Amino acid sequence: MDMSAYPLELPEGDRPMVRFMNVTKSYGTLTVLDDLDLDVAEGEMVTVIGPSGSGKTTVLRMLMTLETINGGVIYVDGKPLTHMERDGRLVPANERYLREMRASIGMCFQHFNLFPHMTALQNCMEGPVQVLRLPKAEARDRAEELLSMVGMIEKKDQHPSRLSGGQQQRVAIARALAMRPKVMLFDEVTSALDPEVIGEVTTVIRKLVAEHNLTMLMVTHQMGFARDISDRVCFFYSGKIEEQGPPDQLFGNPQRERTRQFLSAVKDAG
Amino acid sequence: MRFDWNWEFTAEILPRLLAATLNTLIAAGVGYAIAVVLGLVLALAQRTPWTPLTKVVRELVEFIRSTPLVLQIFFVFYVGPQFGIRLSPWTAGMIAIGLHYSAYLSEVYRAGIEAVPRGQWESCRALNLSTRDTYLRIIIPQALPPSVAGMGNYLIGIFKDTPMLSVIGVAELMHTANAIGSEHYRFLEPYTLVGVIFLAISLPAAGFVRVFEGWVRRKLGL
Amino acid sequence: MPIWEFLATYGWRFLGGAVVTAEQFILAALVAITVALLAGLGKLSGNWLIRGTAVVYIEIFRGTSLLVQLYWIFFVLPLFGINLDKFTAGFLSVGLNIGAYGAELVRGAIRSVPKGQWEAAYALSMSPTKRMRRIILPQALAIMLPSWGNLLIELLKGTALVSLISVADLMFEAKQINASTFLSAEAFGTALVVYYILARFLVTPFMRGLERAMARRLGRT
Numbered sequence: 001m002d003m004s005a006y007p008l009e010l011p012e013g014d015r016p017m018v019r020f021m022n023v024t025k026s027y028g029t030l031t032v033l034d035d036l037d038l039d040v041a042e043g044e045m046v047t048v049i050g051p052s053g054s055g056k057t058t059v060l061r062m063l064m065t066l067e068t069i070n071g072g073v074i075y076v077d078g079k080p081l082t083h084m085e086r087d088g089r090l091v092p093a094n095e096r097y098l099r100e101m102r103a104s105i106g107m108c109f110q111h112f113n114l115f116p117h118m119t120a121l122q123n124c125m126e127g128p129v130q131v132l133r134l135p136k137a138e139a140r141d142r143a144e145e146l147l148s149m150v151g152m153i154e155k156k157d158q159h160p161s162r163l164s165g166g167q168q169q170r171v172a173i174a175r176a177l178a179m180r181p182k183v184m185l186f187d188e189v190t191s192a193l194d195p196e197v198i199g200e201v202t203t204v205i206r207k208l209v210a211e212h213n214l215t216m217l218m219v220t221h222q223m224g225f226a227r228d229i230s231d232r233v234c235f236f237y238s239g240k241i242e243e244q245g246p247p248d249q250l251f252g253n254p255q256r257e258r259t260r261q262f263l264s265a266v267k268d269a270g
Numbered sequence: 271m272r273f274d275w276n277w278e279f280t281a282e283i284l285p286r287l288l289a290a291t292l293n294t295l296i297a298a299g300v301g302y303a304i305a306v307v308l309g310l311v312l313a314l315a316q317r318t319p320w321t322p323l324t325k326v327v328r329e330l331v332e333f334i335r336s337t338p339l340v341l342q343i344f345f346v347f348y349v350g351p352q353f354g355i356r357l358s359p360w361t362a363g364m365i366a367i368g369l370h371y372s373a374y375l376s377e378v379y380r381a382g383i384e385a386v387p388r389g390q391w392e393s394c395r396a397l398n399l400s401t402r403d404t405y406l407r408i409i410i411p412q413a414l415p416p417s418v419a420g421m422g423n424y425l426i427g428i429f430k431d432t433p434m435l436s437v438i439g440v441a442e443l444m445h446t447a448n449a450i451g452s453e454h455y456r457f458l459e460p461y462t463l464v465g466v467i468f469l470a471i472s473l474p475a476a477g478f479v480r481v482f483e484g485w486v487r488r489k490l491g492l
Numbered sequence: 493m494p495i496w497e498f499l500a501t502y503g504w505r506f507l508g509g510a511v512v513t514a515e516q517f518i519l520a521a522l523v524a525i526t527v528a529l530l531a532g533l534g535k536l537s538g539n540w541l542i543r544g545t546a547v548v549y550i551e552i553f554r555g556t557s558l559l560v561q562l563y564w565i566f567f568v569l570p571l572f573g574i575n576l577d578k579f580t581a582g583f584l585s586v587g588l589n590i591g592a593y594g595a596e597l598v599r600g601a602i603r604s605v606p607k608g609q610w611e612a613a614y615a616l617s618m619s620p621t622k623r624m625r626r627i628i629l630p631q632a633l634a635i636m637l638p639s640w641g642n643l644l645i646e647l648l649k650g651t652a653l654v655s656l657i658s659v660a661d662l663m664f665e666a667k668q669i670n671a672s673t674f675l676s677a678e679a680f681g682t683a684l685v686v687y688y689i690l691a692r693f694l695v696t697p698f699m700r701g702l703e704r705a706m707a708r709r710l711g712r713t
Contacts, residue, residue, distance in 0.1 A: 117411045131398045175397070179398070333684075341663055341683055341684055344666070344680050352675070352676050430557045457567040472555045
């Protein structure tokens with residue numbers, strides 16, 4: 001693969017927070033992402049929608065370096081995410097470089113993935129203490145502040161098994177934020193929740209959008225929520241961005257036939 | 271000979287058997303300590319990305335698990351001298367029994383680690399934890415509770431296998447019972463007492479393992 | 493002595509020993525399976541006498557060592573007027589010991605057959621025996637078969653102890669050859685390899701085949 005087409009670093013003035021450049025991902029013969037280009041500006045909230053298997057979750061998982069990349073380069077804050085410079089060209093990054101880059105990204109999962117043997121507070125302190133090497137007291141202050149923000153401070157000493165799905169997800173959001181990421185990823189964070197508790201999680205995300213200048217990428221099935229809070233919505237179809245634009249345009253006046261079909265199918269379903 | 275339980279004889283030999291029980295417990299304890307540590311090494315070796323190593327270790331574990339312990343004890347004890355390494359019965363016995371059970375314990379650890387959901391690994395990645403912290407702080411604490419039952423059962427298993435050490439002359443319970451039997455030409459009391467002593471230790475131990483497992487689970491909030 | 497010369501000289505004795513080991517294995521397995529079924533079902537019985545007998549058997553044989561059981565059956569049972577030759581005492585001890593572990597497998601497997609199956613059989617007003625034989629046991633068998641694979645390996649290894657009461661099995665031959673030649677690595681090493689081959693290339697594939705056949709019969713392929 002010729003890597004010389006990719007800059008070692010994005011130039012000043014053309015530095016979105018996230019840039020996918022010709023990114024390809026495949027499993028064997030199955031292509032999940034096909035030559036993807038996508039920019040996310042600093043502070044922008046981008047929602048990714050699309051049918052299952054369209055590669056939308058893969059976009060987030062690649063940014064979190066949970067999936068390897070088969071072609072192209074991802075830049076975060078101007079620097080390549082999974083490549084590093086050697087002798088003036090980009091080569092696959094080593095673990096040390098990856099860890100450095102990973103520090104700027106946080107992620108929340110569909111199934112929360114809280115650590116079951118730790119309390120809510122310990123979950124939120126684990127990363128800051130072990131990775132960022134923050135003093136315990138400072139990590140605790142930070143964790144408590146975030147737990148208050150997500151409305152979980154009263155439950156800070158509970159283990160995840162004693163919390164409802166919505167509560168666990170709110171703790172998971174606090175845990176990810178405690179690492180002070182530049183980019184937050186939300187991967188179907190409401191899909192595993194009972195309908196009556198979805199609101200408590202979306203409220204937290206709304207608050208984040210309103211009060212913080214975080215760059216966010218979100219995969220969701222909740223079209224109403226996506227329309228409310230996104231700056232931009234991308235509709236994925238078989239590994240490509242079929243259509244993207246401001247939410248009112250994409251939901252109100254979709255240009256492509258596939259987008260229309262998808263949106264009406266989703267509407268019929270619920 | 272006919273069946274006639276001799277209580278006087280029983281009283282006479284009981285102290286000797288109880289003293290030997292201590293040796294049996296020490297043998298089980300030392301063998302287990304070796305197995306617990308070596309088993310972890312064998313389990314983690316199978317998780318390295320270097321396939322030749324994982325394959326060799328996998329096959330070694332299979333080999334140890336599918337051949338008799340008593341034969342392994344003989345092997346370790348007798349093969350050394352052939353090459354000029356003389357091992358005492360105790361040393362050879364502890365190596366053999368420790369190695370044997372390390373293969374079993376590695377399987378317990380492996381199952382425990384594999385039972386930790388993939389999402390936990392992904393969370394560690396997302397929080398940028400190092401591989402060391404991922405194992406020590408997140409994965410192993412969760413792999414432990416489901417392993418406790420298996421680990422406990424193998425502790426009892428190792429205890430019950432210590433009589434095999436008698437074949438190379440380790441002075442544990444069985445060896446002592448054999449000695450008493452051939453000194454007095456009476457086997458009823460020594461062998462029966464050995465059985466009773468084993469029951470008296472392993473039955474409560476099995477109950478304790480069950481209680482302990484529940485305690486560990488609660489302790490870790492699982 | 494090079495290894496091929498060693499094998500040329502003593503190979504037939506290892507072979508003879510392996511045949512005895514195989515005989516011990518098969519007979520012990522038959523004993524184990526029979527008593528495992530009896531004790532496993534017995535432990536689930538409503539009759540306290542049957543249940544009690546099963547529990548006592550299981551706890552005694554699981555709570556003590558195979559070697560202790562073997563010596564007791566061979567050296568102490570004659571005092572009660574039960575005289576067994578060493579060959580019989582050998583496979584009987586191994587079978588009874590492994591059978592106690594097998595009983596727990598049987599019991600666990602029967603209890604893990606879904607409750608709905610019991611109720612469906614009940615709704616067809618099957619007799620308890622018929623329900624057990626036609627509905628519950630076949631499903632329980634599929635559940636416990638993989639664990640029996642491991643248990644039979646334990647049984648194979650257990651037969652090595654019969655050499656200690658002078659049954660001329662593989663282990664016994666290895667010991668004899670070692671005593672007369674002092675070629676310990678060759679003698680015990682060969683025996684280890686033969687046991688490994690028996691376990692890995694005979695017992696395990698046979699059990700895997702059985703599992704597949706069972707799955708086919710239950711239409712789970």
